[in-house]
Amino acid sequence: MQKKTKQELQEMEKRALKAEKQRDDALDKVKELQHQFYETAVRLEEEQGKNLKLRAQINRDYENSSIPSSKTLRKKKITNSREKTGRKPGGQPGHKGHCRKKQEPTRPAILLPPPEIVLEDNSFKKTSKTIIKQRVGIRMLLDVTEYHADVYYSSQTGERVHAPFPAGVIDDVNYDGSIRAFLFLLNNDCCTSIDKSRQFLSGLTGGKLNISKGMVSRLSREFALKTEAERRAAYADMLLSPVMHTDCTNGRENGKGCQIYVCATPDGKALYFAREKKGHEGVKDTVTEDYQGILVHDHDRTFYNYGTDHQECLAHVLRYLKGSMDNEPDRTWNKDMHSLVQEMIHFRNGLQPSEELDPCKVSEFEERYRKILETARKEYENVPANDYYRDGYNLFLRIEKYMQNHLLFLHDLRVPATNNEAERLLRNYKRKQAQAVTFR
Incomplete structure (x- = not known):
């Protein structure tokens, strides 16, 4: 019986050792699975973060970021929240209409003859009422002034003299301020290319005026030189304004990248400045550098070093x-x-x-x-x-x-x-840049 009991104890010990080994193997396997689960959870969280980052980049547009609407790839349909009223389009009964403004006549009025029925029937009598209607048009006239100056020759000295020509009359053919202003505004304010501006003026004059590209291109520099006094006065007036808007955007000058700064006051005065870099070097020599009022800007921390107070857009x-x-x-x-x-x-x-x-x-x-x-x-x-x-x-x-x-x-x-005032002014520049690509 002792021998049998000893054998049973040995068997039970073997079974206990085997069970302990199985338990240890199971714990090791659970530990390995937990480690794998942790690694998988970490990778999953990382991939979810990457996915969130990519979705945030894809979903960025002009509504949830500073990207302009022109750079948005996904064009959103503008919803119309107005409800149908069932009324016909146009002016409604009882609403005072907005008539076209009558212009000052440039030629004598034309009196229309009475209709034939009035001439045939003597029962019609003329009343004190007269109906007046206008037809307005425009005409493009080529205004050419030619100056003649007789040349006088001195038989003693051989000197030749003539009467001096008026200011601005230097070359054989000179274009006055009306043509220069027309081309300058068409090219800059209307954002029309140089070729289109030349073609438009040539078409208006029946092909008589064919302005060179170089002349149209030089108009901006000529305008800048002639308006230096006005720009200095605007600079001084803007320093006295209690509030000023400022902003900057990237541009291209002579084929190189640059920064365009704009300073504007609520009353409409605005000046643009081209700078090579952003930051304090870009603000240097602009109105912002000397301004001592309230600056409105788009959280450019450089601007916090100027002015006395700040309002973010x-x-x-x-x-x-x-x-x-x-x-x-x-x-x-x-x-x-x-x-x-x-x-x-x-x-x-x-x-x-x-x-x-x-x-x-x-x-x-x-x-x-x-x-x-x-x-x-x-x-x-x-x-x-x-x-x-x-x-x-x-x-x-x-x-x-x-x-x-x-x-x-x-x-x-x-x-x-x-800061919409500065944003609108920079939008004009960006439209011009899209047409000109780079400025000289």
Whole structure:
């Protein structure tokens, strides 16, 4: 019985050792599977981050980033939210029409003869009412003034003299300011190419005027030289403005890349400056360098070193918030901030020039602004920003740090909420660049 019991114990020991070995093998396998799962989860999270980054890049357009609408590959259909009324198009009954403005006649009025029925029937009597209608047209006339100067010869000295010609009459054929101004405005303001400007003027004059390319190309330099005094006066006036817009964009000068700075005041004065680089070297010798008022710009931190106060363009902030809403749909702060910024701009635009800002309303906006920032901080603490898409988190840090510069327009009625004035002026330049490619 002892021998049998000993054999059973040995068998049980073998079974126990085998079970322990199986358990250890199973634990090792579980540990290996856990390690593989962790690696897979890390790779999955990394790929999701890359996917989010790529989707954010693909979905970037003029609505959620600073990309201009002309550079957007996906053309969005503009929705029409108007409801059909069932009325016919055009002026409605009871609405006072806007008639065409009558012009001052350039030739004697033409009196139309009475109709034949009036001549045949004596019962028709002339009334005091006269119906007046105009037909307006334009004519392109070639105005040529020819000067003759007799030449006198001295038999004693051999000198030849003649009467002096008027100022500007130097060559055998000279073009006056009307032709130069026409070509300059057509080429620059209307963004028409040099060839098209020449062809248009040649067509208007029946092929009599064929201006050379070189002359049209030199008009910009000639205009710049002749307007130096006006530009200096505009520079001085802009320094006295309490608010000034400023912005820059890339351009090309003589085939090389450059930066185009624009400085503009709300009353319409604007000056452009071409610079080789951005930053402080680009601001040098522009109106911004000497300006001591409130600057409105697009969060270019270089501009914070100039002026006395700053207002950031909220149109850019709205677009960046839209991008955060598209790429971080699970967060709520971006939607709340987008609605608040729209509400603040609408409130400000609804004020009349004679009205004053309500301090209670402004304080309410600021308090809501701070609460949304607190919400954003908690959301990013609970779920940190993805390593491959941090635009939303960076935007949160930016609007928290520059809160005063985002809400300055609520404290000063002179300050606009956007930098659209400078944006529109730079858009004119970009249209011209698309036609000219590079400037000389």
